[in-house]
Each structure stands twice: as structure tokens, then as C-alpha cells.
Amino acid sequence: MGTGKRGLIAVAVTVVCAVTVLAVPGTAFAAPSPTPTPSATSNATSNAASDATSKVEPSKDLEAVREKLDKLYHAASVATDAYNAAEEKAEKQSAEIVELAKKIVKGQERLAELKDRAGAAARAQYRTGGLPDEARLMLSDNPQEFLDGTGRVLQGQRATKGLIAELTRTQQDLEQYAKDASAQWQELEANRQAKATAQKKIEKQIAAAEKLESQLEKEEKERLAELEEQAAHQAQTAWLDSGILAEINGKASAQGKKAVKYATAQIGKPYEWGAEGPESYDCSGLTSQAWADAGHGIPRTSQEQWKQLKHVDIKDMRPGDLIIYFDDASHVAMYVGDGAIIHAPRPGRTVTLAGAGTMPILGVVRPDA
Template sequence: MGTGKRGLITAAVTVVLAVTVLAAPGTAFAAPDPGPSPSASTSPAPSTSPAPAPNKDLEAVRKKLDSLYRAAAVATEEYNAAEEKAKQQSAEIARLEKKIAEGREKLAELKDRAGAAARAQYRTGGLPPEAHLMLSDDPQEFLDGTRRVRQGQHAAKGLLGEMTRTQEDLEQYAKDATAQWKKLEAGRKAKATAQKKIEKQIAAAEKLESELAKQERERLAELEREAAQRAQTAWLDSGVLDEITGKATEQGKKAVQYATAQLGKSYQWGAEGPRTYDCSGLTSQAWASAGRGIPRTSQEQWKRLKHIAVQDMRPGDLIIYFDDASHVALYIGDGSIVHAPRPGRTVTIAGAGSMPILGVVRPDA
């Protein structure tokens, strides 16, 4: 998926992705004003609303960042889908071009054969074979010639029919190729649109983070960890892990080994390794390493792979997150996943319940 990607900021921080409403980037949040000094006037001050607590301000920032990065994740999967279609369309165009080339060669050969037949008739004075037979005085020659004429007529008819079919095939191939080119062009536009969305959301998130002081960024990272831990704890408290006892298949083990070997590598939208990954790039390559090709995007993985109940999942299965199936991770067992979280983060291990689960799919069902 390589072309057109942009380098993004990196930081070794654990994943946080939470469902929130998309909001525009805001300004930096200031600490509450200090109280009046002893020398200040004791006259009543005008009534004002109390400033929000710093943690409350940072929680709002966290939610806003989550929404921006979630929007970027959705656009990333749109980009990946457009890229995948472009690959398929390019392959189809190449196939059609090969068919057209073969058809032209065949048509040229058929025309040569038709030309040879025409030249042979010219050498006989332009009389058709039937006329030559009528002029024959030998009855046996007449009967033998009649069979040859019938064979010749059948061959000529077959030649003309084959030429017609070949010409029709060429016209259809050309129409199909034109249609694929139009789809390819539409896909390029879709990719460009998705890329703009991605860059816009990431730029807004980076701007918002850049407006925070160092201490605020550290506290923000702590709030992200706390939010993920709360979600994971709630998931574990449901008792679901007690029901998950499935064992990995050999292919599943290979997929897990591949994914965990990528720990610490940076997230990059549209990337599928080997140095950087996005979420579905990591899962698709993990299963490719195990000898099983799966769809490239999280949405297609959700649509086309077999759905499995959460309590039946086993290491190697894919957990799809959020209502729009915009994020995916690989389950590694013991209630944990490995995934590529978002821009500014690295491939990491996290709790399987740290994000809203849409469902589970099995590549090697």
C-alpha cells in the first residue's frame, strides 16, 4: 500500500480509542486563576463562574483527541478500501489488455487464412469450386469433388464465424477495459478525498496536543491509560474471560507470533509493514505470514470472515471494534490483544475490552 503515505509522530504510549462525538480542535486550557492576595480590596467582586478543574479540562481534550483520531481511522479504512479496489482494477485491466492482444493476433491469423483462400480461388480463374465440378467429365471426380466442396464450404463458414466471434470479443474486451479505467479513476479520487480527511483530522489532533504543556501531556497520557483500564476492568468483571478457553490453531499461532514480533513499530495510516502498520495492515499481514490471505480493511474483514461469539474466540481471531468496524486487533489470549492503535502510537499489547467490541471474526474457520 506504499505510495502517498505521510510520516507521523511516534511515542511509546499504550492505546486509547474511545467513542465520542467529533469536535473541532480547541485552544489550550489554562489553570484556574489564583485567589486574591492579602493586599487586595475586600469589596465584593463581580459574580463569575468557577473555572473548571484541570483534570476536567484534560478529560475534554482526551475525548476530543479520541474523536479526531477515530475520524482519521475511519478515513484510513476508506483509503485502504480505495487502494485495494485500485489494485484489483489494475489487475483486471492488465488481464483485459492481454486478452485484447491475443484477440488481435488471432484475428490477424484468421484474416491471413481468409486471404489465402481468396488467392487460391483467384489462381483457378475466379471460378468457384462448384463451377469446376460442373465442367468435369469424370463422374468419380465429380463425386469426390462434391465432398471436398462441402468440406471447404463448412471450413469457410467456420472461418467467417470465428472471425466474427473474435471481432465481437475484442469489442467487448475494449468496453470492459474502458469501464475498468473509469472505475480506477473514480477510485483515485476516492483515495485523494480520504487522504485529505486523514491529514485534516491528524493535523487537528497534533495541533491540539501541541498546545498542551509537558505536564499536561503527561497527565493526558495517564488519563488515556485510566480510560482504557476502566473499560478493560468492566469487560473482565462481566466474567467473559472465564468462558474463553479456545486454543490457537497452528496458523493462529503463526499469526500471533508475527503480530507480537512487530511490537514497538510505529503506526502509519495506509501502511502494511514491514516498518510501519495501520490496524488492518497489521492483522492482514499477520495472517498472510501464516499462509492465509484475508481482506485488507477492517470493514471487509468484518463482512467476509466468519463471525464467532466472543466466548468462543481463540488466539489468532480478530476482534473488530466500534459500530462502524473502523478498528481491528488480533487476540493473543488471556484477555489481551496486539494492535496498531493510532497516529502517534506504536504497535502494542492492550486489553481486549479496552474499546467497544463490535464482534469477533475467524480467518481460519
């Protein structure tokens, strides 16, 4: 995991930029509603595309292409969350297996010690000849000395019983440690397989999106970027027109300010699925590392951030809070104030400042509630 930190730039950089700028980030990777009017380009003809990996018609509908790209990248984002969750669980299980191994080693050492002591006690009893205490009293030349010794024998017997009980408990503990370790190994293997499955899906979706984009002419790519900007602008404008920004006036906590400062310093770094910095990030890698830098650990994935962190009303959100997007909680961004977010959008993009309303908002969570 990346834990290196780079120099932080001032939080004020573009955070208080004009609403018109925030409304055109050109980085949202999922189609908000409503969408702009479809547009077509090029008059040449060729075979129609049947899927994302087929040849794209020169007369293609670029709006349909944009929507297809959104779906591909969204599917990759969902798979990335699954990959990150499996990785986090695998790391936790590996650590638990190490701790169990240490307990097993200590238990085996303790068991060997107890067996040595039990053997010594058995040998001592054997040396007494195994006679009953009454016979030993009658045969003793000094009955008083024998009686004095009897108390010590009783103490030894009680100690021996305690020794046997501890030996039994130690053996039971070792058996349980072994069972726990076996269960953890099985879980670890299951999560390794889940990671591999998610990785294949991520790579497949991204490859399909990249192939689709590679079939576009330069002018078509430029027009596609314009369509993305128009869709983001339209969604952000609708969000602002609701008047919600007038209700949002929360002040960042001390830790929230640190988290925002960290996130701001990452602007311009590339998106990379599964990455947690310091050179690249995915969406939840950015938010989790920003809050880790602020001294407050949070779950690694956007879905777990949505499940585990405290939910707050959108009108009550403050800089440093996390906005969760889409019904499946597959994307997360950090709110930085003035209707803006910082997020890692998708493959091929960089960490950027955008409008908070450019994607469908599921809800808001507060790490330091």
C-alpha cells in the first residue's frame, strides 16, 4: 500500500472558483440525468457496431457511445470496489494467521514444559514405591517426621492436579488455534480468488472502453469530450438550481481540513484502480488515504464507507465529508466546499476538482462524526 506523502498545496486553490467553472469539470464517468440531445458525426459508411469491442460506424451516435463508455467504466468501478474489499480482507486474514502461528509456537513450548514437569512428578511418585500412606506411617522410624512430610506431599498432589489441568487446557488451546488457522487459510484463499475474478472483470471492462475510444477519430473524441462536459454541466446546474447550496454552510473540523488539504495536493495525479497513492489513486483510495493522513482511519471501499460511516443530511455536509454516488455506492468523492468535490474519476483521468452535483448522489457520510 502506498503511504508516502507529498508536499501539500494550499486548500484555497480553485476551491472557491466560480460556479460556472465547477459546472464543467469534464470528468464525471457516469451519465447523470437529464442527458444532452444526441448528436451524430461523419457521413462515411461501414458495418454497424454490435458491442463495445466491435468496429464503430463513422456515422455513429456519439451520445450512445458516451453512454456505453459510462456503463463500461461504471462496471469497472464496481469491480474495483470488490477487488479492494477482497484485498483488505485478505490482508486482515494474513495478519490473523501470523498471530495464530505465534500462539501455536508459544503453546507448543508451554506444552513441552508442562510435559517435562508432569514426567518429573510421575518419576518422583514412582520412587516412593507406591505404598499407601498408612503403611508408610507404620514402617517409618520417625512417625512425627513422616506426618510433617505428609503435608508437603498433599501440597505436591494438589500441584500435580493443577499441572495436569493446565496441560489439558494448553492442549485444547492448541487444537482451537489450529482450527482457527485452518478457517483463516480457507477464507484467505476465497478472497484471493475473489480478487482474481474482480481483476479480470476490471481489465475486461477497461479494455473494452479503451478499444471503443480508440476507434474514434480526433474530431469525434473532441466532440465526445464536449458531450461529457455538457452532461456534467447540465447535472451540476440542475443541482445548484434546487437551491441546495444556500443551505450548505457547515464548517470543516480540524481533521476535515487536513483531509481536504491532502486531497487537494493530489490533484493532477492519475487514476489507477486499486491504487492508494502516493503516485496514483482510485476513488476510495484517495478518500481513505486523505483521512488516514488526517489521523482518522476509515474503510477502504466506497461501499463500506457508505455502510460504516455516519450518514448526514446533504444540507448539513461540511468540507471533508464524503459524498457517495450511484445506487450501488460505487463511487466516492470528498466535498471541499462551495459546491465542489475532489475525486479520482475513472481510468484515463486524473484526480480533479468537479461539481458535487455532476453525478447522482446517494448520500453523504462523515468520517469524524
